[in-house]
Amino acid sequence: MAKKENRRYINLECPVCKNRNYTSEKNFTNTVDKVEINKYCQKCKKHTLHKEVK
Numbered sequence: 001m002a003k004k005e006n007r008r009y010i011n012l013e014c015p016v017c018k019n020r021n022y023t024s025e026k027n028f029t030n031t032v033d034k035v036e037i038n039k040y041c042q043k044c045k046k047h048t049l050h051k052e053v054k
Helices: none
Strands: 007-013 020-027 036-041 046-053
Touching (some): 020 036, 020 046
16 A cells, blocks of 8 residues: 655744754644744754744
């Protein structure tokens, strides 16, 4: 049985410095909303809420 291609790569961007630090995978059929994850930004040197960007 073939694997369905529902998972795609997304970029996570820091809203403070606008640096795209992380990449992640997201299932587009189950998760319709934009992803927001609290991650460490190396440029800001603190934890910020990274948001999904295309």
